[in-house]
Amino acid sequence: MPELPEVEVVRRGLAAVVTGRAITAVTVLHPRPVRRHLAGPDDFAAQLRGQTFAEPRRRGKYLWLPLVDGDAVLAHLGMSGQFRLDRPDSPLVPNTRIVFGLEGGDTELRFVDQRMFGGLSISPGGAELPSEIAHIGRDPFDSAFDLAAAVRRLRARRTGIKRALLDQQLVSGIGNIYADEALWRARTHYARPTQTMSRPQAAAVLAAATEVMSAALAHGGTSFDALYVNVNGASGYFDRSLAVYGRVGQPCPRCGTSILREPFMNRSSFRCPRCQRRPQGAR
Ligand SMILES: [Zn+2]
Helix, strand or coil: CCCHHHHHHHHHHHHHHHCCCEEEEEEECCCHHHCCCCCCHHHHHHHHCCCEECCCEEECCEEEEEECCCCEEEEECCCCEEEEEECCCCCCCCCEEEEEEECCCCCEEEEEECCCCCEEEEECCCCCCCHHHCCCCCCCCCCCCCHHHHHHHHHHCCCEHHHHHHCCCCCCCCCHHHHHHHHHHCCCCCCCEHHHCCHHHHHHHHHHHHHHHHHHHHCCCCCCCCCCECCCCCECCHHHHCCCCCCCCCECCCCCCECEEEEECCEEEEECCCCCCCCCCCC
């Protein structure tokens, strides 16, 4: 699943084109991505036709397209969901599932999803914040993000720091890539118990996460997975700047020690064994 920087790249790409434009047509090419709309694909299309998009919004890894009437189209990107903006006369890329015609006729908004774990749903009254994602914590890019409160919540957890970073209710937007990069920057082992961290240590990890996600955003995101592309189908290039993620056996950019890969929550964690030593007593 794309993390905050990759979703923000998509949000900005959409915002530049769809904001303030009316939906002239909706074509659902496969019913599965609209399965959350229980009234069915025809009703999904009928409800959206004639509506006007407001500026797309994001919280953490979640993206929604508010409508000026106060409802919203909530995107579930899942493992492989993508938005594209293409000329109506350009051929559909494989796995295009939903097509929105836009006022002016020069651009179509297309939802592409190979594996179809994701999809789109209509969130009634969801323009400000869809109720489906109201439990998601604010992300560090949110103007109302409260660092002191996030540090307090983090230290109150009895868990390892990486699990806490991945908990989207605590702080949203951080996934496996940026958690590993943030922990490397803050010289912290992923299993460090949160309740043993001082306020400055916890704040330093959150600051490192914010810094690395800002840097990734400036590079158009990370295209470690070929599915992380912008609305024109192009990928970001932050992967070249990753210090540990995906770099098993390569030298730590800080000390030269070989990066380790270890199993973590059915995935992997990457760390420098010298800069990020295992805490005493941690499993
Ligand atoms: Zn190192």
